[in-house]
Amino acid sequence: MTEIKHTPLPWVHGELYTIENQTGDKIARLYRCDETTIANLRFIVNACNSHYDLVAIVENALVYLSETNHPVDEAVCAYWKKRLEEAKVGA
DSSP states (O other): OOOOOSOOSOOEEOTTSEEEOTTSOEEEEOSOOSHHHHHHHHHHHHHHHHHHHHHHHHHHHHHHHHHTTOOOOHHHHHHHHHHHHHHHTTO
16 A cells, blocks of 8 residues: 555544544634535545545455456456546545
8 A cells, every 4th residue: 555645544523614633633624514514524524534444345355256256247347446546546
């Protein structure tokens, strides 16, 4: 895995519509306080905190499929490999 350049996980929803790291440092602040914005804040935090686990799950699934000669469409595997690489960029 490449060096992580972002603020270490886990992130949390802080007070006043902020995203904070585990020690309370502010990472981002949202300037609207409507229901959609709060839902977006929660989605961002949950997506970021789940990112590496989901990448590992896809990697393990691809290994399993290749090692067991599971009958899966090569186009499907190629698609997931491409998406996996995209998910790793900038992470």
